[in-house]
Amino acid sequence: MTRPSRFAAAALVAAGLLAPLAAEAAGTRTHVSNAGNDANAAFSCDYAHPCRTFAVALANTTAGGEILAIDSSGYGKVTIDRSVAIIAAPGVFAGIGVGAGGNATGVAIATAGVNVVLRGLTLTGQGGTSGIDMSNGAGLSVENCDFSNFTGAGVTVS
Secondary structure, three states: OOOOOHHHHHHHHHHHHHHHHHHHHHOOEEEEOOOOOHHHHHHOOOOOOOEOOHHHHHHOOOOOEEEEEOOOEEOOOEEEOOOEEEEEOOOOOEEEEEEOOOOOEEEEEEOOOOEEEEEOEEEEEEEOOEEEEEEEOOEEEEEOOEEEOOOOOOEEEO
16 A cells, blocks of 8 residues: 655645635636637636626626626626626727516626626616616725616616
């Protein structure tokens, strides 16, 4: 019977310690892409495996994390339940179309204590009432976002 070397044992211990750290770190920054797939949630929507919608990326983003749109597309409505930043890189069209009926809001924020940053998004009313509706939360920063064609306000904070 052979015994594992000290080096092999140390490598196994190190791998066991680092694996949880890698999984935890992946959730602090998630990605969406036109070519993404929401099944990539199994990979925490990392850069190599982006998700397709903001809603699924948010579900895989830790509180205080960020969702990055890495190319131009429409990414769908999202209800934000934790502190997060949703960011489109300069020159990237990250759209949210808001139709009439049901939830006629593009970005809904209704959780106490959350801080939300929205940067570089394009919100378009296609019969929808509002682009952003914050009915609860601690802070909202809307930077370089475009709003058009809403039947109500582009941004509502109450």
